[in-house]
Amino acid sequence: MRHTLKTLLLCLLLPSAQVLAEEVQVAVAANFTAPMQVIAAAFEQDTGHQVKASFGSTGQLYAQITHGAPFDVFLAADDSTPAKLESEGATLGGSRFTYATGALALWSAQPDLVDHSGAVLRSDRFQHLAIANPKTAPYGMAATQVMAAQGLLEQLTPRLVEGQSIGQAYQFVASGNAELGFVALSQVYRDGQLSNGSAWLVPAELHDPIHQDAVILSKAAANPAATALVDYLRGERAAKIIRSFGYQL
Amino acid sequence: MPLTSADFAAIWLTLQLASITTALLLLLGTPLAWWLARTRSWLKAPIGALVALPLVLPPTVIGFYLLVAMGPQGPVGALTQSLGLGTLPFTFTGLVIGSLFYSLPFVVQPIQNAFEAIGTRPLEVAATLRAGPLDRFFHVALPLARPGLVTASVLGFAHTIGEFGVVLMIGGNIPDQTRVVSVQIFNHVEAMEYAQAHWLAAGMLVFSFAILLTLQRRGRVGARAIS
Incomplete structure:
Protein backbone atom coordinates (compact mmCIF):
# COMPACT_ATOMS: atom_id res chain seq x y z
CA MET A 1 0.00 0.00 0.00
CA GLY A 102 3.33 54.71 -18.48
CA ALA A 103 0.79 57.40 -19.20
CA LEU A 104 -1.98 58.61 -16.95
CA ALA A 105 -5.55 59.34 -18.01
CA LEU A 106 -8.38 61.10 -16.25
CA TRP A 107 -11.21 58.84 -17.33
CA SER A 108 -14.96 58.62 -16.95
CA ALA A 109 -17.29 55.89 -18.17
CA GLN A 110 -19.71 58.67 -19.12
CA PRO A 111 -19.12 59.76 -22.72
CA ASP A 112 -19.16 63.52 -22.18
CA LEU A 113 -17.99 64.17 -18.63
CA VAL A 114 -14.25 64.60 -19.13
CA ASP A 115 -12.99 67.32 -21.50
CA HIS A 116 -9.65 67.36 -23.28
CA SER A 117 -7.89 69.59 -20.76
CA GLY A 118 -9.11 68.19 -17.46
CA ALA A 119 -11.13 71.32 -16.64
CA VAL A 120 -13.80 69.04 -15.17
CA LEU A 121 -11.56 68.73 -12.09
CA ARG A 122 -12.43 72.33 -11.23
CA SER A 123 -16.17 71.70 -11.56
CA ASP A 124 -18.67 70.20 -9.16
CA ARG A 125 -19.96 67.74 -11.74
CA PHE A 126 -18.72 64.77 -9.75
CA GLN A 127 -18.88 63.48 -6.19
CA HIS A 128 -16.11 60.91 -6.26
CA LEU A 129 -12.72 60.92 -7.93
CA ALA A 130 -11.02 57.52 -7.86
CA ILE A 131 -7.24 57.13 -7.63
CA ALA A 132 -4.97 54.24 -6.76
CA ASN A 133 -3.49 54.25 -3.25
CA PRO A 134 -0.60 56.79 -3.64
CA LYS A 135 1.43 55.03 -0.96
CA THR A 136 1.66 51.75 -2.82
CA ALA A 137 0.73 52.39 -6.46
CA PRO A 138 2.93 54.62 -8.68
CA TYR A 139 -0.07 55.68 -10.77
CA GLY A 140 -1.74 56.85 -7.57
CA MET A 141 1.35 58.86 -6.71
CA ALA A 142 1.38 60.36 -10.22
CA ALA A 143 -2.30 61.27 -9.85
CA THR A 144 -1.63 63.23 -6.65
CA GLN A 145 1.28 64.99 -8.39
CA VAL A 146 -1.03 66.07 -11.22
CA MET A 147 -3.61 67.44 -8.79
CA ALA A 148 -0.88 69.20 -6.82
CA ALA A 149 0.63 70.67 -10.01
CA GLN A 150 -2.74 72.23 -10.76
CA GLY A 151 -3.18 73.46 -7.20
CA LEU A 152 -6.24 71.25 -6.77
CA LEU A 153 -5.04 68.60 -4.35
CA GLU A 154 -6.43 70.16 -1.19
CA GLN A 155 -9.76 70.99 -2.72
CA LEU A 156 -10.20 67.54 -4.26
CA THR A 157 -9.08 65.50 -1.25
CA PRO A 158 -12.59 65.21 0.29
CA ARG A 159 -13.85 63.68 -2.94
CA LEU A 160 -11.02 61.14 -3.38
CA VAL A 161 -11.70 57.43 -3.13
CA GLU A 162 -8.76 55.07 -3.16
CA GLY A 163 -8.48 51.71 -4.83
CA GLN A 164 -5.82 49.36 -3.49
CA SER A 165 -4.35 49.13 -6.98
CA ILE A 166 -4.94 50.94 -10.27
CA GLY A 167 -7.14 47.94 -11.14
CA GLN A 168 -9.55 48.75 -8.33
CA ALA A 169 -9.49 52.46 -9.16
CA TYR A 170 -10.53 51.55 -12.71
CA GLN A 171 -13.28 49.29 -11.41
CA PHE A 172 -14.72 52.08 -9.21
CA VAL A 173 -15.02 54.29 -12.30
CA ALA A 174 -16.18 51.53 -14.67
CA SER A 175 -19.02 50.60 -12.30
CA GLY A 176 -20.05 54.25 -12.14
CA ASN A 177 -19.58 54.45 -8.36
CA ALA A 178 -16.96 57.13 -8.95
CA GLU A 179 -17.89 59.44 -11.82
CA LEU A 180 -14.27 59.75 -12.86
CA GLY A 181 -10.80 58.74 -11.84
CA PHE A 182 -7.11 58.74 -12.65
CA VAL A 183 -6.37 55.43 -14.32
CA ALA A 184 -3.54 54.06 -16.44
CA LEU A 185 -4.05 54.99 -20.07
CA SER A 186 -3.45 51.32 -20.89
CA GLN A 187 -6.68 50.40 -19.11
CA VAL A 188 -8.88 52.47 -21.40
CA TYR A 189 -6.84 52.53 -24.59
CA ARG A 190 -6.95 49.97 -27.40
CA ASP A 191 -5.19 50.17 -30.76
CA GLY A 192 -4.44 53.83 -30.52
CA GLN A 193 -7.79 55.11 -29.32
CA LEU A 194 -10.01 55.41 -26.27
CA SER A 195 -12.14 52.26 -25.93
CA ASN A 196 -15.11 53.94 -24.22
CA GLY A 197 -16.24 56.85 -22.07
CA SER A 198 -14.36 60.15 -22.05
CA ALA A 199 -10.80 60.92 -21.02
CA TRP A 200 -8.13 63.56 -20.65
CA LEU A 201 -4.74 62.16 -21.61
CA VAL A 202 -2.70 63.79 -18.85
CA PRO A 203 0.42 65.55 -20.22
CA ALA A 204 3.52 63.73 -19.01
CA GLU A 205 5.14 66.93 -17.66
CA LEU A 206 2.50 67.19 -14.91
CA HIS A 207 3.98 64.25 -13.03
CA ASP A 208 7.27 62.42 -12.58
CA PRO A 209 7.76 60.04 -15.50
CA MET B 1 3.13 53.36 21.16
CA PRO B 2 3.78 54.03 17.46
CA LEU B 3 0.10 54.39 16.55
CA THR B 4 -0.75 57.53 14.62
CA SER B 5 -3.88 59.64 14.79
CA ALA B 6 -5.02 57.92 11.59
CA ASP B 7 -4.83 54.59 13.43
CA PHE B 8 -6.89 55.89 16.31
CA ALA B 9 -9.40 57.33 13.87
CA ALA B 10 -9.68 53.89 12.28
CA ILE B 11 -10.21 52.26 15.68
CA TRP B 12 -12.90 54.78 16.61
CA LEU B 13 -14.61 54.34 13.25
CA THR B 14 -14.55 50.55 13.61
CA LEU B 15 -16.12 50.73 17.07
CA GLN B 16 -18.84 53.04 15.74
CA LEU B 17 -19.52 50.74 12.80
CA ALA B 18 -19.72 47.65 15.00
CA SER B 19 -21.96 49.34 17.60
CA ILE B 20 -24.44 50.73 15.08
CA THR B 21 -24.51 47.48 13.12
CA THR B 22 -25.09 45.41 16.27
CA ALA B 23 -27.88 47.68 17.50
CA LEU B 24 -29.64 47.61 14.14
CA LEU B 25 -29.19 43.86 13.82
CA LEU B 26 -30.71 43.27 17.27
CA LEU B 27 -33.70 45.42 16.27
CA LEU B 28 -34.20 43.76 12.89
CA GLY B 29 -32.87 40.31 13.71
CA THR B 30 -34.92 39.59 16.83
CA PRO B 31 -38.34 39.66 15.09
CA LEU B 32 -36.83 37.68 12.21
CA ALA B 33 -35.39 35.09 14.61
CA TRP B 34 -38.74 34.90 16.41
CA TRP B 35 -40.53 34.28 13.14
CA LEU B 36 -37.97 31.66 12.08
CA ALA B 37 -38.27 29.91 15.44
CA ARG B 38 -42.07 29.80 15.49
CA THR B 39 -43.25 29.57 11.91
CA ARG B 40 -44.42 26.44 10.12
CA SER B 41 -44.46 28.19 6.77
CA TRP B 42 -42.68 26.62 3.82
CA LEU B 43 -40.74 29.90 3.64
CA LYS B 44 -38.85 29.01 6.81
CA ALA B 45 -36.25 26.88 5.00
CA PRO B 46 -35.44 29.32 2.15
CA ILE B 47 -35.36 32.34 4.46
CA GLY B 48 -33.24 30.48 6.99
CA ALA B 49 -30.85 29.59 4.17
CA LEU B 50 -30.75 33.21 2.97
CA VAL B 51 -29.90 34.39 6.47
CA ALA B 52 -27.07 31.85 6.68
CA LEU B 53 -25.60 32.69 3.25
CA PRO B 54 -22.97 35.17 4.54
CA LEU B 55 -21.50 32.31 6.61
CA VAL B 56 -20.35 30.56 3.46
CA LEU B 57 -20.12 33.28 0.81
CA PRO B 58 -16.73 34.92 0.32
CA PRO B 59 -16.91 38.59 1.36
CA THR B 60 -15.84 39.46 -2.18
CA VAL B 61 -19.17 38.13 -3.46
CA ILE B 62 -21.12 40.26 -0.98
CA GLY B 63 -18.89 43.26 -1.67
CA PHE B 64 -19.12 42.89 -5.43
CA TYR B 65 -22.92 42.64 -5.50
CA LEU B 66 -23.29 45.48 -3.01
CA LEU B 67 -21.07 47.63 -5.22
CA VAL B 68 -23.15 46.79 -8.27
CA ALA B 69 -26.51 47.11 -6.51
CA MET B 70 -25.68 50.35 -4.72
CA GLY B 71 -23.96 51.90 -7.74
CA PRO B 72 -25.73 54.47 -9.92
CA GLN B 73 -27.00 51.80 -12.31
CA GLY B 74 -28.06 49.34 -9.60
CA PRO B 75 -31.55 49.02 -8.11
CA VAL B 76 -30.53 50.24 -4.64
CA GLY B 77 -28.49 53.05 -6.17
CA ALA B 78 -31.44 54.14 -8.30
CA LEU B 79 -33.63 54.22 -5.19
CA THR B 80 -31.18 56.17 -3.02
CA GLN B 81 -30.56 58.65 -5.84
CA SER B 82 -34.28 59.23 -6.37
CA LEU B 83 -34.53 59.90 -2.62
CA GLY B 84 -31.80 62.50 -2.99
CA LEU B 85 -29.30 60.50 -0.91
CA GLY B 86 -26.75 59.97 -3.67
CA THR B 87 -25.10 56.57 -3.90
CA LEU B 88 -23.92 54.53 -0.93
CA PRO B 89 -20.49 53.07 -1.81
CA PHE B 90 -17.63 55.02 -0.20
CA THR B 91 -19.92 56.18 2.63
CA PHE B 92 -20.29 55.15 6.25
CA THR B 93 -23.97 54.38 5.62
CA GLY B 94 -22.93 52.04 2.82
CA LEU B 95 -20.58 50.23 5.21
CA VAL B 96 -23.36 49.86 7.78
CA ILE B 97 -25.60 48.29 5.14
CA GLY B 98 -22.83 45.97 4.02
CA SER B 99 -22.14 44.98 7.62
CA LEU B 100 -25.83 44.25 8.23
CA PHE B 101 -25.70 41.58 5.54
CA TYR B 102 -22.27 40.36 6.53
CA SER B 103 -23.07 39.85 10.24
CA LEU B 104 -26.75 38.88 9.92
CA PRO B 105 -26.40 35.15 10.66
CA PHE B 106 -24.18 35.81 13.66
CA VAL B 107 -27.03 37.68 15.30
CA VAL B 108 -30.12 35.89 14.02
CA GLN B 109 -28.99 32.31 14.59
CA PRO B 110 -28.14 32.53 18.32
CA ILE B 111 -31.43 34.32 19.00
CA GLN B 112 -33.36 31.82 16.92
CA ASN B 113 -31.73 28.93 18.78
CA ALA B 114 -32.58 30.55 22.11
CA PHE B 115 -36.22 31.02 21.09
CA GLU B 116 -36.44 27.44 19.88
CA ALA B 117 -34.93 26.18 23.14
CA ILE B 118 -37.74 27.82 25.11
CA GLY B 119 -40.26 25.53 23.46
CA THR B 120 -43.98 26.20 23.35
CA ARG B 121 -44.86 25.33 26.92
CA PRO B 122 -43.91 28.57 28.77
CA LEU B 123 -45.74 30.54 26.12
CA GLU B 124 -48.84 28.37 26.37
CA VAL B 125 -48.82 28.70 30.13
CA ALA B 126 -48.56 32.47 29.76
CA ALA B 127 -51.46 32.37 27.31
CA THR B 128 -53.68 30.54 29.81
CA LEU B 129 -52.83 33.34 32.23
CA ARG B 130 -54.30 35.73 29.64
CA ALA B 131 -51.04 37.14 28.38
CA GLY B 132 -51.52 38.54 24.88
CA PRO B 133 -49.05 37.82 22.03
CA LEU B 134 -46.98 40.97 22.64
CA ASP B 135 -47.02 40.39 26.37
CA ARG B 136 -45.81 36.82 25.87
CA PHE B 137 -43.03 37.99 23.55
CA PHE B 138 -41.73 40.80 25.76
CA HIS B 139 -42.28 39.30 29.21
CA VAL B 140 -41.75 35.60 28.63
CA ALA B 141 -39.82 34.88 25.45
CA LEU B 142 -37.30 37.74 25.52
CA PRO B 143 -36.22 37.29 29.17
CA LEU B 144 -35.87 33.55 28.64
CA ALA B 145 -33.84 34.13 25.49
CA ARG B 146 -31.47 36.56 27.23
CA PRO B 147 -28.34 34.36 26.95
CA GLY B 148 -28.99 34.03 23.22
CA LEU B 149 -29.38 37.78 22.87
CA VAL B 150 -26.11 38.40 24.70
CA THR B 151 -24.30 35.88 22.53
CA ALA B 152 -25.82 37.44 19.42
CA SER B 153 -24.70 40.94 20.43
CA VAL B 154 -21.16 39.83 21.20
CA LEU B 155 -20.81 37.78 18.03
CA GLY B 156 -22.40 40.45 15.82
CA PHE B 157 -20.11 43.11 17.28
CA ALA B 158 -16.97 40.99 17.02
CA HIS B 159 -17.72 39.79 13.51
CA THR B 160 -18.29 43.35 12.28
CA ILE B 161 -15.01 44.44 13.86
CA GLY B 162 -13.31 41.70 11.86
CA GLU B 163 -14.92 42.66 8.56
CA PHE B 164 -12.43 43.23 5.75
CA GLY B 165 -13.28 42.02 2.26
CA VAL B 166 -16.63 43.77 2.01
CA VAL B 167 -15.18 47.07 3.24
CA LEU B 168 -12.24 46.79 0.87
CA MET B 169 -14.59 46.41 -2.07
CA ILE B 170 -17.14 49.12 -1.28
CA GLY B 171 -15.15 51.43 1.01
CA GLY B 172 -12.60 53.35 -1.04
CA ASN B 173 -10.22 53.75 1.93
CA ILE B 174 -11.56 57.13 3.08
CA PRO B 175 -10.35 58.41 6.47
CA ASP B 176 -13.16 58.77 9.06
CA GLN B 177 -15.66 57.30 6.61
CA THR B 178 -14.63 53.85 5.50
CA ARG B 179 -11.06 53.26 6.68
CA VAL B 180 -11.64 50.70 9.42
CA VAL B 181 -8.94 48.91 11.42
CA SER B 182 -8.72 45.84 9.18
CA VAL B 183 -8.21 48.06 6.11
CA GLN B 184 -5.69 50.19 7.99
CA ILE B 185 -3.70 47.05 8.86
CA PHE B 186 -3.73 46.12 5.17
CA ASN B 187 -2.52 49.64 4.27
CA HIS B 188 0.33 49.41 6.77
CA VAL B 189 1.41 46.00 5.51
CA GLU B 190 1.30 47.19 1.89
CA ALA B 191 3.33 50.27 2.75
CA MET B 192 5.75 48.07 4.71
CA GLU B 193 5.00 49.86 7.99
CA TYR B 194 5.22 46.62 9.87
CA ALA B 195 5.54 48.11 13.38
CA GLN B 196 2.21 49.88 13.10
CA ALA B 197 0.65 46.85 11.44
CA HIS B 198 1.82 44.75 14.39
CA TRP B 199 0.30 47.06 16.98
CA LEU B 200 -3.08 47.06 15.31
CA ALA B 201 -3.02 43.39 14.39
CA ALA B 202 -1.98 42.29 17.86
CA GLY B 203 -4.71 44.51 19.29
CA MET B 204 -7.27 42.74 17.12
CA LEU B 205 -5.90 39.36 18.18
CA VAL B 206 -6.13 40.15 21.89
CA PHE B 207 -9.58 41.69 21.46
CA SER B 208 -10.96 38.70 19.56
CA PHE B 209 -9.50 36.23 22.01
CA ALA B 210 -10.98 38.14 24.95
CA ILE B 211 -14.40 38.11 23.31
CA LEU B 212 -14.34 34.39 22.64
CA LEU B 213 -12.99 33.70 26.12
CA THR B 214 -15.92 35.64 27.59
CA LEU B 215 -18.34 33.57 25.56
CA GLN B 216 -16.70 30.33 26.64
CA ARG B 217 -16.87 31.36 30.28
CA ARG B 218 -20.57 32.06 29.98
CA GLY B 219 -21.12 28.33 29.82
CA ARG B 220 -21.53 26.66 26.51
CA VAL B 221 -24.10 29.10 25.24
CA GLY B 222 -21.77 30.65 22.74
CA ALA B 223 -20.49 27.41 21.33
CA ARG B 224 -23.99 26.02 21.01
CA ALA B 225 -25.24 29.14 19.37
CA ILE B 226 -22.44 29.15 16.79
CA SER B 227 -22.98 25.51 15.86
Missing part, protein backbone atom coordinates in the same frame (compact mmCIF):
# COMPACT_ATOMS: atom_id res chain seq x y z
CA ARG A 2 2.74 2.39 1.02
CA HIS A 3 4.64 1.49 -2.14
CA THR A 4 1.75 2.12 -4.49
CA LEU A 5 1.20 5.44 -2.80
CA LYS A 6 4.83 6.39 -3.28
CA THR A 7 4.74 5.40 -6.93
CA LEU A 8 1.58 7.35 -7.39
CA LEU A 9 3.13 10.42 -5.80
CA LEU A 10 6.24 10.08 -7.94
CA CYS A 11 4.13 9.78 -11.07
CA LEU A 12 2.32 12.93 -10.09
CA LEU A 13 5.45 14.87 -9.22
CA LEU A 14 7.87 13.92 -11.96
CA PRO A 15 6.12 15.25 -15.05
CA SER A 16 5.20 18.47 -13.29
CA ALA A 17 8.84 19.00 -12.36
CA GLN A 18 9.66 18.84 -16.04
CA VAL A 19 6.90 21.27 -16.91
CA LEU A 20 8.09 23.68 -14.22
CA ALA A 21 11.41 24.12 -16.00
CA GLU A 22 9.60 25.81 -18.86
CA GLU A 23 7.16 27.77 -16.83
CA VAL A 24 7.75 31.37 -15.83
CA GLN A 25 5.87 32.96 -12.97
CA VAL A 26 5.64 36.66 -13.41
CA ALA A 27 4.40 39.33 -11.01
CA VAL A 28 2.81 42.14 -12.98
CA ALA A 29 1.77 45.61 -11.86
CA ALA A 30 -1.99 45.98 -12.28
CA ASN A 31 -1.76 48.69 -14.97
CA PHE A 32 0.03 46.25 -17.28
CA THR A 33 -2.62 43.52 -16.94
CA ALA A 34 -4.20 43.84 -20.38
CA PRO A 35 -0.96 44.13 -22.42
CA MET A 36 0.61 41.30 -20.40
CA GLN A 37 -2.24 38.98 -21.28
CA VAL A 38 -1.73 39.69 -24.97
CA ILE A 39 2.06 39.42 -24.70
CA ALA A 40 1.84 36.19 -22.69
CA ALA A 41 -0.37 34.59 -25.32
CA ALA A 42 2.01 35.63 -28.10
CA PHE A 43 5.03 34.49 -26.07
CA GLU A 44 3.50 31.08 -25.36
CA GLN A 45 2.67 30.67 -29.01
CA ASP A 46 6.14 31.71 -30.21
CA THR A 47 8.29 29.89 -27.63
CA GLY A 48 6.23 27.06 -26.15
CA HIS A 49 6.95 28.27 -22.61
CA GLN A 50 4.12 28.74 -20.16
CA VAL A 51 3.44 32.05 -18.40
CA LYS A 52 1.74 32.25 -15.04
CA ALA A 53 0.96 35.88 -14.27
CA SER A 54 -0.15 37.42 -10.96
CA PHE A 55 -1.46 40.96 -10.94
CA GLY A 56 -1.45 43.46 -8.07
CA SER A 57 -0.18 46.82 -6.92
CA THR A 58 3.58 47.25 -7.09
CA GLY A 59 3.82 47.62 -3.29
CA GLN A 60 1.77 44.50 -2.73
CA LEU A 61 3.90 42.47 -5.16
CA TYR A 62 7.11 43.82 -3.61
CA ALA A 63 5.95 42.65 -0.17
CA GLN A 64 5.13 39.23 -1.59
CA ILE A 65 8.51 38.94 -3.31
CA THR A 66 10.47 39.92 -0.21
CA HIS A 67 8.50 37.29 1.70
CA GLY A 68 9.46 34.49 -0.63
CA ALA A 69 6.74 34.52 -3.28
CA PRO A 70 7.73 32.17 -6.11
CA PHE A 71 8.04 34.75 -8.90
CA ASP A 72 10.71 34.59 -11.61
CA VAL A 73 10.14 37.97 -13.21
CA PHE A 74 8.74 41.20 -11.80
CA LEU A 75 7.18 43.88 -14.00
CA ALA A 76 6.74 46.88 -11.71
CA ALA A 77 4.84 50.10 -12.28
CA ASP A 78 7.86 52.19 -11.28
CA ASP A 79 11.65 52.10 -11.38
CA SER A 80 12.33 52.55 -7.67
CA THR A 81 10.86 49.24 -6.49
CA PRO A 82 12.93 47.07 -8.86
CA ALA A 83 15.98 49.18 -7.97
CA LYS A 84 15.28 48.50 -4.31
CA LEU A 85 15.03 44.77 -4.94
CA GLU A 86 18.30 45.00 -6.84
CA SER A 87 20.06 46.73 -3.97
CA GLU A 88 18.72 44.06 -1.64
CA GLY A 89 20.33 41.40 -3.82
CA ALA A 90 17.01 39.82 -4.77
CA THR A 91 17.50 40.13 -8.53
CA LEU A 92 19.80 38.79 -11.20
CA GLY A 93 22.52 41.41 -11.66
CA GLY A 94 22.12 43.51 -14.77
CA SER A 95 18.63 42.27 -15.55
CA ARG A 96 16.84 45.54 -14.79
CA PHE A 97 15.49 47.54 -17.72
CA THR A 98 12.58 49.84 -18.54
CA TYR A 99 9.98 47.87 -20.46
CA ALA A 100 7.45 50.70 -20.80
CA THR A 101 6.83 54.30 -19.79
CA ILE A 210 6.35 56.59 -14.82
CA HIS A 211 9.30 54.47 -15.91
CA GLN A 212 8.17 50.91 -15.47
CA ASP A 213 11.08 48.59 -14.86
CA ALA A 214 11.35 44.84 -15.04
CA VAL A 215 13.81 42.56 -13.26
CA ILE A 216 14.57 38.87 -13.22
CA LEU A 217 14.46 37.68 -9.62
CA SER A 218 17.38 35.69 -8.31
CA LYS A 219 15.39 32.49 -7.81
CA ALA A 220 14.95 32.34 -11.61
CA ALA A 221 18.70 31.99 -12.26
CA ALA A 222 18.23 28.49 -13.65
CA ASN A 223 14.98 29.11 -15.46
CA PRO A 224 15.46 29.58 -19.21
CA ALA A 225 11.83 30.64 -19.59
CA ALA A 226 12.46 33.72 -17.42
CA THR A 227 15.26 35.01 -19.65
CA ALA A 228 13.23 34.10 -22.70
CA LEU A 229 10.30 36.18 -21.46
CA VAL A 230 12.49 39.19 -20.70
CA ASP A 231 14.14 38.95 -24.13
CA TYR A 232 10.70 38.70 -25.65
CA LEU A 233 9.58 41.84 -23.81
CA ARG A 234 12.44 43.75 -25.45
CA GLY A 235 11.52 42.36 -28.85
CA GLU A 236 9.68 43.89 -31.79
CA ARG A 237 6.40 42.02 -31.38
CA ALA A 238 6.03 42.93 -27.69
CA ALA A 239 6.98 46.55 -28.42
CA LYS A 240 4.14 46.80 -30.90
CA ILE A 241 1.66 45.41 -28.35
CA ILE A 242 2.97 47.69 -25.59
CA ARG A 243 2.63 50.78 -27.81
CA SER A 244 -0.89 49.84 -28.86
CA PHE A 245 -1.95 50.22 -25.22
CA GLY A 246 -0.74 53.81 -25.06
CA TYR A 247 2.67 53.29 -23.44
CA GLN A 248 5.85 55.00 -24.63
CA LEU A 249 8.99 53.00 -25.10
